[in-house]
Amino acid sequence: MRNPDRILLIRLSHLGDVVHALGVFHALHAAYPRAEIGWAIQPEFAGLLEGLPGLARILPFDRHGGFGAWRRLRRELVDFRPDWTVDAQANTKSAAVAWLSRAPRRIAPARADWREPWAAWTANVHAPALRAPARHAVQRMEALAAELVPGLERPLRLDASLSPAEVEHGERELVQRLPQAATAPVLLHLSSPDDVRGWPAARWSELARALADAGRAVLVISGPTEAALGRALAQELA
Numbered sequence: 001m002r003n004p005d006r007i008l009l010i011r012l013s014h015l016g017d018v019v020h021a022l023g024v025f026h027a028l029h030a031a032y033p034r035a036e037i038g039w040a041i042q043p044e045f046a047g048l049l050e051g052l053p054g055l056a057r058i059l060p061f062d063r064h065g066g067f068g069a070w071r072r073l074r075r076e077l078v079d080f081r082p083d084w085t086v087d088a089q090a091n092t093k094s095a096a097v098a099w100l101s102r103a104p105r106r107i108a109p110a111r112a113d114w115r116e117p118w119a120a121w122t123a124n125v126h127a128p129a130l131r132a133p134a135r136h137a138v139q140r141m142e143a144l145a146a147e148l149v150p151g152l153e154r155p156l157r158l159d160a161s162l163s164p165a166e167v168e169h170g171e172r173e174l175v176q177r178l179p180q181a182a183t184a185p186v187l188l189h190l191s192s193p194d195d196v197r198g199w200p201a202a203r204w205s206e207l208a209r210a211l212a213d214a215g216r217a218v219l220v221i222s223g224p225t226e227a228a229l230g231r232a233l234a235q236e237l238a
Contacts, residue, residue, distance in 0.1 A: 007028055007084045020138055020141050020158065022159065024088050024141050024144055025054075029053075038058070038082065077101045084104075088144060090108055092118075095122040096122075108125070187221060189221050189223075190204060190226040193225075
């Protein structure tokens with residue numbers, strides 16, 4: 001099959017999984033530098049992709065927007081006209097995006113690696129199934145990228161290609177918040193209290209204290225859903 005002119009990467013959510021999918025994006029961009037690459041993603045995570053070198057287009061999908069959101073996304077897909085879709089999410093929602101694109105080649109993980117395997121029929125190319133216990137999200141992304149890129153180099157790149165200005169800004173913020181750090185700091189990003197994979201608040205407190213007792217500078221960060229936990233932890237550790 002000829003090289004694609006337009007590739008649509010589908011990873012709508014969540015933040016950590018979008019970071020994992022960056023590995024697939026970098027592999028595609030390196031293997032097919034002339035292809036226009038678009039990314040279908042929910043607006044709340046799209047900021048991570050803004051300014052990403054090699055990304056031609058962001059196709060936003062508001063999951064709370066009802067039928068209107070699907071109609072708007074359909075117009076975006078018709079306008080973009082991808083030759084390939086690469087479903088890096090593998091659930092019913094991402095499968096619907098791939099199907100609506102009408103791309104001739106629709107690539108996705110092996111059916112066994114889908115969270116909702118009944119939707120896997122929307123893909124006409126599947127990556128090989130992973131052998132247990134190799135079932136981490138990064139390994140699924142490697143298997144997907146290997147199906148697309150002959151001679152794939154590992155490990156995959158997972159960086160967001162920050163600009164020098166963005167790196168400088170981050171370094172200033174870190175120095176401002178941890179001005180006395182004598183060693184490389186440890187950043188703890190809290191998990192949402194309703195996340196089944198998250199830790200109880202007491203565990204975060206124990207870890208922060210243990211790191212501080214070991215002489216490490218610790219910075220605890222959170223997003224909007226962890227803000228209340230962050231404030232409570234700040235008071236406890238003060």
